[in-house]
Amino acid sequence: MMKNRSFLMGLGIGIAACALILKLALIGQGAAEGNVKNLLSRTDLEEQAKTMNLKVYDVNEEVMTEEEWAELKGEGARSEETESDAATDSPEKPKVPQNETPEKPKQPTSEKTTEPTNSTEVVKYKVIQGATLNDVADHLSSLHVIQDLDAFLKEANRQKINRKIQTGTYEFQQNESTNSIIKKITTAP
Incomplete structure (x- = not known):
């Protein structure tokens, strides 16, 4: 009997391990069924x-x-x-609610003003909470504050300002330098 003792010990440990794994699988399956019960009605x-x-x-x-x-x-x-x-029930046209208009997400606001002493335009731009570097760069590029969008993004990424952008309203000159823009948007107005 001493000869088979290690074999029997291994067999017993294997059965116990299998039982434990089966129990864990059943618990996991029960948790998955519980999630089905928590579904919301329409x-x-x-x-x-x-x-x-x-x-x-x-x-x-x-x-x-x-x-x-x-x-x-x-x-x-x-x-x-x-x-x-045309007939009112054309199948090609999708049904559009008459009294509802789609809501546009809030966008940063910008204003163009000219200073009386300078011939260059001053652009006021508001950076909103949650605006990313790409959002700010795209808007400033469309306002002609940034000359080269790719160069600006490369420099901003090199300086790692992604998480340093401050919310607030800033004034920019059209065609302003990249470093000046980065300095402005990373310091509180």
């Missing part, structure tokens, strides 16, 4: 979405992107006369 889901300014759509509803909405809106202004002549 009304609860709609209420939660409403608190976050979101809307719940059915799977079969057609939803448009912002670009599609703008395109449809642009076509609608040009083709009002043709729509009045």
Whole structure:
């Protein structure tokens, strides 16, 4: 019997380990089933979405992107006369709510003002909470404050200012230098 003692010990430990793994698997499966029980009903889901300014759509509803909405809106202004002549239940057109307009996300504000003593334009730009380096760079580029967007982003990344951008309203000159812009947006106004 002493000869088979190590074999029997190994067999016993293996059975105990398998039982433990099986128990853990069953506990995990029970937790997964518990998550299924905690699903929200449609009304609860709609209420939660409403608190976050979101809307719940059915799977079969057609939803448009912002670009599609703008395109449809642009076509609608040009083709009002043709729509009045056409049948109202055309299957090609998506159903658009009449009284709802899509909400645009809040964008940083900017103002262009000219100083009486200088011939260059001064641009006021507000950096909002949560704005990323790319957001700020894109907006400043569109306002002609940044001359070369790629060069600005490379320099800003080299200086590692991604998390140093301060919120507030800043004044920039058009075609201002990269280092001057970086210095301004990384110090509180």
